[in-house]
Amino acid sequence: METTINLQVLRYIPEKDPDPFYQEYEVPLREEWVILDALNYIKDQIDGTLSYRWSCRMGVCGSCGMMVNEKPILTCETFLEKYMPGPIRIAPLNYFGVIRDLVVETDGFMEKVKRVKPWIIRDKEKAPLEGEYLQTPEELSEYKQYSMCINCMLCYSACPVVGLEPQFIGPAAIALAQRYNYDNRDEGQNQRNDVLLTDDGIFECTLVGECSEVCPKKVDPAGAIQRYKVQGATEWWTSVLLPFGKK
């Protein structure tokens, strides 16, 4: 007989039951299976009502993040065997509203991401005929790491400050702001500072560091925030000591 492993999945079906509850499933324990395969097995073979998000199955789209045994992970990247002998507890990502079962509300996150103006800002655009904006490999490496983010939101679920201060703009959005601040083609840092040097911005961070621990893409948002704090402090002292040079 095939060995199985026990999955305890947090269900939330608002039209039936106002309270979430754990439901248990026995799934085959196959060597090559990740958690997402087990969820797909449940959906196809045991219980078609289970809802969750996924798409690429290869750690690229960022949609399959869940809390597995209390830790935020990408379920398409994490093997069942790691949790031998089980049980495995699966719940929606921490600190997000739940729409149904494992599907969370992402609007707040998307709004935060947009707020940092994650695009190249120029005071004056070059005319197309003047050619492209060239960049050396060194200039690219300044920000490349921060451009690897897949918006999986694991870092928000890992961050206790996000839990306590829901308005905190959060790790991924700050790392994304740095992705543009460190891009030599960009001139928008001052506009981003208006968002990130306020009370909801970078100084909410108390350097817990969990965001960088859980990030599947090694973006190191905690490092991005620390670097931003130094920039923010420099900015503050300049505006106090040279009040006439600045607006």
Next chain:
Amino acid sequence: MQKKRSNDPFWWTLFGAGGTISAFFIPVHVLLFGIAMPLGWISVPDYETLLQLAQHPVTRLYIFALVSLSLFHWAHRFRYTLYDGLMLKHLEHYIFIFCYGSALAGTVITGVLIWTI
């Protein structure tokens, strides 16, 4: 609508400076006065020499910065420990005044003591 920029960078600068200076120099003091001298690795300077050293303007400035910045480092850490660790964010204003106020009081006392050595 543009939100007001925060003044936290000021407190954070003191916090960062305090963390750096105490991490670098307190171990030196512990090593000298806490380990090396009691174990007799180096000879113990007499009171007069130490007093003279402490009265030197550079030493005064150094002790003042070391103590004051370390206090502000503590204040910032403790402020957030109370906010997040003990969930006292609703007492924000009192905590703010208590933490940085204590550091400020400590700074004044340090200043007076060092001045009058």
